[in-house]
Amino acid sequence: MHFISSAMASFCLETTVEDAMQTVRDAGFDSLDFPLSVYSRPQDAPLRGDNWRQWARGVRRTADRIGLPITQAHASWEQAIPDDLHYESPYEIYERTMEACAILGCRQLIFHPVLYLHRMPDRSLWPRIHDWNVRWFHELLPLAEKFDIVINLENTFDYRHLQQPGDAPVPYTTAQDMLELVYGIGSNRVQLCLDTGHAHISGQDVPEMIRAWRGNLATLHLNDNYGxxxxxxxxxxxxxxYGTLEWKPIFDALRDIRFRGVLNIEPVVELARMPRAVRIIQLRAAAQTLQVLAEL
Structure with missing residues (x-):
């Protein structure tokens, strides 16, 4: 039986860390996707304070007491490739994020590729963007080794609506782009995270992405939408x-590659405005959905 996991990023700032974690546990999930990204911003966020290690140890103690292991976490995602494409090393907050992940007892840390936030009608800039990302993640490899972290690279989508009809795909939306990034970095400390929602928006064949990634697929965001x-x-x-993705072929593909990781969702932002009791009801329905889909 797979572990089933939920993120809490959409509602954790509406309450305490402990209550947000307990909400996930009360809803029936047996593990947690922890949003280090949320707790690294703004400037007064816990990961930016002088006592950030103490804060992370407190979160770990809470997780142990509640019985909710943290099986994956989200790294900060603050950087973008500069307009002129000059190179900038990872900010200091990434080192804190990676050490905090280790303190939480978690090995799978999810990163977004670093994006160039301008329209790209063709693939002419792809080699420079690819080399920029390979160099950037190479700089993180010694930290991944030091803290025994696996970097999970998540597929993205055109979230700024920069591309026009007929343009080339945004970098790191396709299965091949993501594989080329993994191969370019060239380390067993780097694997892939599939966000089914991002893939659906980008018009990708999600089951075929799963089969293409096979042994490189480490973590999941089983999100739905309308494309x-x-x-x-x-x-x-x-x-x-709740959206238009076909889920049976997705779980068939996960079965075909013998995926043994955690079945994880990232629940909707609207949970933040609901009373805690209603939030638990909605999350419990999602947990039961994952369990049934996995069994089927």
Whole structure:
């Protein structure tokens, strides 16, 4: 039986860390996707304070007491490739994030590729963007080794709506782009995280992405949505079955590659405005959905 996991990023700032974690546990999940990214911003965030290690140890103690292991976590995602494409090393907050992940007892730390935030009608800039990312993640490898962390690279999408019809795909939206990044970095400390929602928005064949990645696939974000619906923000993080993704082929593909990792969702932002009791009801339905889909 797979572990089933939920993120809490969408509602954790509405309450205490402990209550947010307990909410996930009360809803029936047996592990947690912890949002280090949320707790690294703004400037007064816990990971930026002088006592950040003490804070992380407190989170770990809470997780142990509640019985909710942290099986994956999200790194900060603050950097973008500069307009002129000059190189900038990872900010100091990334080292804190990686050490905090280790303190939490978690090995799978999810990163977004560093993006160039301008329209790219063709692939002419792809080699420079690719080399920039390979160099950037290479700088993180000694920290991954030091803290025994596996860097999980997550597929992205055109969240700023920069591309026009007929343009080339945004870098790091396709299975091949993500594999080339893994191979370019060239380390067993680097694997892949599949966000099904991002793939759906980008018009990708999700089951085929799973099969293409096979042994490189380490973590999942099993999010649903309605695909590309400009001009709104499409990354709705709906529970499986609430959008237009076909879930049986996705789970068939996971079975075909013998995926043994955690089945994880990232619940919708709207949970933040709901009373705690209603939040638990909605999350419990999502947990039961994951369990049934896995069994089927």
């Amino acid at each position: 590309l619906i400009r001009p709104v923000f499409e990354d709705l993080h709906l529970f499986p079955g």
